[in-house]
Amino acid sequence: MKTLILIPAYNEAENIERVVDHLEADYPQYDYIVINDGSKDATAEICRRRGFNLLDLPVNLGLAGAFQTGMRYAYLHGYDCAVQFDGDGQHNPQFIADMIEAMESKEADIVIGSRFVTGKKPASLRMFGNNLIQFAIKLTTGKTIKDPTSGMRMFNRKMIARFATNINHGPEPDTVSYLIRCGAKVCEVQAEMNERIAGESYLNATKAIQYMMRMCMSIIFIQWFRKKEA
């Protein structure tokens, strides 16, 4: 399968070199593309200097917009699957092989790199939010997604086409729940994640709560009414 790793990067100057170097050195079998989402720091400069594959957005579109840019690129270049991958080094590329394997053997449309297939969920505030979203998805789709907030997801060709062109297809749990309702097959594969090494996380406490509220609202009230499109 022709695989593309999408790396949306917003102000990731401290991390992007390490992440892409690791991919280039140890995983040359996968293509990758960095999508610079109008960063204010030197992210784009570093990518150009090092000759990384780069899509450079001149203005900030937000994660959903940057991700869609990558999906459009994957669609136009005929990739069979695309992996959503963080620019801060949280995700381990070693699990991509397992995800591809699962996608092929289970004929899944979406494969989530999940921390909790075999691992146990720790009891923390952040995991309470995770559970809340898991419950909302269970309520509206009947499916159990053990790690809905995992940012490491793989999409097949059919999903790439959808994400590339449609409105309201951000790379978030609410889209996953909507796609399940539209008949997409989702499976999870165990993956370990790292703590971020440098730079600041986008999610502080207030933003995390806002995010959880928005996701729960969206999954329970809005995705429910959205027209199913197979």
Next chain:
Amino acid sequence: MDTLRICLLLISILTCFFVLRKIRKSQMRIEDSIFWILLSGGLIIISIFPQIPAFFSRILGFISPSNFIFIAIIFLLILKVFMMSIHLSQLENKLHSLAQKYAVDHAKSKEK
């Protein structure tokens, strides 16, 4: 039930349906639709339970609950217009930098 309440109830239900239908057709971003869903939901709730606006109008010293509802809605809408104005400015700004980048890049590629 007095006429005002029935009107409010009918209109809020219609608004809710209208908003949901537009979202169904994917004509609006989810982030933007949340405000409208909450607003139309809130309108339905206050028209079913008029005790809520009555309580607030009493402790805030309004002559009647309908005055309170008017002022509350006007205030909400002013806030919304203000937020939209900020949003519009940001969009305009982005459009400008896009157009400028296009022009600069275009000039650069001609020089070569």
